[in-house]
Amino acid sequence: xxxxxxxxxxxxxxxxxxxxxxxxxxxxxxxxxxxxxxxxxxxxxxxxxxxxxxxxxxxxxxxxxxxxxxxxxxxxxxxxxxxxxxxxxxxxxxxxxxxxxxxxxxxxxxxxxxxxxxxxxxxxxxxxxxxxxxxxxxxxxxxxxxxxxxxxxxxxxxxxxxxxxxxxxxxxxxxxxxxxxxxxxxxxxxxxxxxxxxxxxxxxxxxxxxxxxxxxxxxxxxxxxxxxxxxxxxxxxxxxxxxxxxxxxxxxxxxxxxxxxxxxxxxxxxxxxxxxxxxxxxxxxxxxxxxxxxxxxxxxxxxxxxxxxxxxxxxxxxxxxxxxx
Amino acid sequence: xxxxxxxxxxxxxxxxxxxxxxxxxxxxxxxxxxxxxxxxxxxxxxxxxxxxxxxxxxxxxxxxxxxxxxxxxxxxxxxxxxxxxxxxxxxxxxxxxxxxxxxxxxxxxxxxxxxxxxxxxxxxxxxxxxxxxxxxxxxxxxxxxxxxxxxxxxxxxxxxxxxxxxxxxxxxxxxxxxxxxxxxxxxxxxxxxxxxxxxxxxxxxxxxxxxxxxxxxxxxxxxxxxxxxxxxxxxxxxxxxxxxxxxxxxxxxxxxxxxxxxxxxxxxxxxxxxxxxxxxxxxxxxxxxxxxxxxxxxxxxxxxxxxxxxxxxxxxxxxxxxxxxxxxxxxxxxxxxxxx
Numbered sequence: 001x002x003x004x005x006x007x008x009x010x011x012x013x014x015x016x017x018x019x020x021x022x023x024x025x026x027x028x029x030x031x032x033x034x035x036x037x038x039x040x041x042x043x044x045x046x047x048x049x050x051x052x053x054x055x056x057x058x059x060x061x062x063x064x065x066x067x068x069x070x071x072x073x074x075x076x077x078x079x080x081x082x083x084x085x086x087x088x089x090x091x092x093x094x095x096x097x098x099x100x101x102x103x104x105x106x107x108x109x110x111x112x113x114x115x116x117x118x119x120x121x122x123x124x125x126x127x128x129x130x131x132x133x134x135x136x137x138x139x140x141x142x143x144x145x146x147x148x149x150x151x152x153x154x155x156x157x158x159x160x161x162x163x164x165x166x167x168x169x170x171x172x173x174x175x176x177x178x179x180x181x182x183x184x185x186x187x188x189x190x191x192x193x194x195x196x197x198x199x200x201x202x203x204x205x206x207x208x209x210x211x212x213x214x215x216x217x218x219x220x221x222x223x224x225x226x227x228x229x230x231x232x233x234x235x236x237x238x239x240x241x242x243x244x245x246x247x248x249x250x251x252x253x254x255x256x257x258x259x260x261x262x263x264x265x266x267x268x269x270x271x272x273x274x275x276x277x278x279x280x281x282x283x284x285x286x287x288x289x290x291x292x293x294x295x296x297x298x299x300x301x302x303x304x305x306x307x308x309x310x311x312x313x314x315x316x317x318x319x320x321x322x323x324x325x
Numbered sequence: 326x327x328x329x330x331x332x333x334x335x336x337x338x339x340x341x342x343x344x345x346x347x348x349x350x351x352x353x354x355x356x357x358x359x360x361x362x363x364x365x366x367x368x369x370x371x372x373x374x375x376x377x378x379x380x381x382x383x384x385x386x387x388x389x390x391x392x393x394x395x396x397x398x399x400x401x402x403x404x405x406x407x408x409x410x411x412x413x414x415x416x417x418x419x420x421x422x423x424x425x426x427x428x429x430x431x432x433x434x435x436x437x438x439x440x441x442x443x444x445x446x447x448x449x450x451x452x453x454x455x456x457x458x459x460x461x462x463x464x465x466x467x468x469x470x471x472x473x474x475x476x477x478x479x480x481x482x483x484x485x486x487x488x489x490x491x492x493x494x495x496x497x498x499x500x501x502x503x504x505x506x507x508x509x510x511x512x513x514x515x516x517x518x519x520x521x522x523x524x525x526x527x528x529x530x531x532x533x534x535x536x537x538x539x540x541x542x543x544x545x546x547x548x549x550x551x552x553x554x555x556x557x558x559x560x561x562x563x564x565x566x567x568x569x570x571x572x573x574x575x576x577x578x579x580x581x582x583x584x585x586x587x588x589x590x591x592x593x594x595x596x597x598x599x600x601x602x603x604x605x606x607x608x609x610x611x612x613x614x615x616x617x618x619x620x621x622x623x624x625x626x627x628x629x630x631x632x633x634x635x636x637x638x639x640x641x642x643x644x645x646x647x648x649x650x651x652x653x654x655x656x657x658x659x660x661x662x663x664x665x
Contacts, residue, residue, distance in 0.1 A: 263497055
């Protein structure tokens with residue numbers, strides 16, 4: 001067990017390191033002129049040199065990588081336009097176009113993404129699992145077939161179309177926008193409601209089917225028959241005895257989905273104008289803001305790798321049948 | 326070497342695959358045995374699925390629209406690039422609705438013909454989806470076969486590569502790397518709009534392909550790991566058949582089902598990916614006629630000109646719906662255990 005966890009951690013670390021090196025190679029060593037692109041049409045040589053210096057492009061490659069790693073560990077100092085900017089560890093670079101350290105930009109964007117994803121998860125877990133249980137209990141009936149059919153249909157509609165249509169036509173929902181949770185929880189929830197419902201609606205379709213399949217399997221087990229034979233109420237049999245066992249596989253899928261959504265909430269963010277990690281990356285793409293692009297990709301990779309690692313480890317704890325040496 | 330399944334014909338009389346035994350003995354038909362390969366059985370099953378057949382017809386219709394787009398536009402008497410500024414009022418809104426001359430009306434602001442742009446818009450969606458699916462399937466199958474069959478350090482390196490690609494944040498990376506790819510191909514500045522659009526098209530295919538092959542490779546590798554221990558592979562080896570032939574003549578035919586299923590589920594995924602990235606502004610760009618581009622332009626006019634928004638939205642949604650349901654049906658046909 002311990003060896004398994006250590007091996008998984010080692011492979012997770014190797015993925016992060018390779019991502020770091022590969023994105024560095026891609027963004028800074030590629031035969032492009034990032035400084036010139038950021039500088040734009042009316043570029044003076046001084047400004048070009050200034051941007052090059054702020055991106056460390058005037059140094060040899062090995063030194064650039066070294067500086068970047070040093071910045072991550074202990075922070076570093078940037079000189080831009082006569083100003084000196086302190087970038088505290090973990091420093092992911094300095095965005096010339098926004099005039100801000102990348103770490104700060106990502107620090108502002110992450111809570112937005114996390115709020116969207118977690119709120120949406122509450123919606124689709126509750127709706128999806130409840131619908132799945134109902135369908136499983138009425139298996140083969142008209143209602144069951146209707147629910148499975150609807151969920152297949154919803155799943156087949158592209159997610160960005162759902163998000164777009166909700167953002168355009170569901171004007172009865174509170175206006176979407178991000179307000180920090182700690183300032184006013186009510187406005188925070190109201191601003192995110194539309195995004196939560198969209199994410200929840202689209203994902204509850206798949207969770208209905210997972211829950212249905214898992215529940216049907218569990219309700220066929222011997223101990224469920226025993227529980228029924230004891231004379232326990234059907235509600236208790238389903239929700240206490242059945243759901244408990246049926247939820248393990250759903251928890252695994254949920255963990256992986258959550259990881260994916262944290263780095264892929266970009267459609268929800270873009271359609272509802274919420275300034276999360278995806279929208280930050282998108283803006284950086286449009287302005288060719290390399291430090292932000294790289295920071296976004298790196299943070300995204302770390303989030304994904306850590307989440308996958310947690311799911312793998314939790315799974316061995318949740319389901320005692322899985323014992324890996 | 327596809328394993329042949331011998332099944333008595335009489336059992337296949339009704340609908341044989343729903344797990345229910347129907348009146349087998351009531352008809353006293355003579356028992357004939359017909360050998361069918363699993364692929365043929367699956368295709369026969371698919372042909373009986375009415376929803377699958379409707380979806381397949383819709384998909385064929387889309388392919389025909391894409392192929393004959395110039396013909397359809399000429400039938401209407403318009404093309405996708407002419408600016409009909411005379412039909413646009415001073416605020417940029419079109420002054421005509423759908424007419425005999427412009428079947429779907431004209432675009433706000435630029436005044437290009439919407440029907441022509443719609444039929445041409447089927448092209449990038451299908452070309453990107455088909456190209457990426459082809460590339461990822463070839464790479465995925467080859468990598469999976471080699472990794473699973475060779476074993477040893479080759480397998481370890483390839484498996485690690487698969488894990489790496491699968492654990493990258495796909496959307497963030499797709500956006501970031503297409504920025505770099507466009508710059509590498511020389512589309513950053515100085516190039517004409519047509520060239521940049523072409524570069525974006527190619528870089529989109531590259532990016533989607535880069536992230537797409539790994540899941541199929543993992544699937545194929547797993548299958549090969551179990552297949553390579555089977556007798557027919559050992560026999561082939563003993564006979565001295567070269568490895569390449571063992572891989573592609575002996576092993577590959579046994580992988581038809583997972584590959585077909587993966588392809589049929591991948592196609593709608595890439596249609597969505599292309600349109601989605603394009604709507605976000607990280608995919609195709611003007612002047613390529615693309616549904617994603619029209620959608621993102623139309624969001625500002627959705628009240629004044631609903632047709633402008635809904636035509637591409639319906640175009641994408643119906644195509645993806647048909648492809649997905651067809652994909653589900655294909656999966657069910659090849660693997661009856663997953664029947665809904």
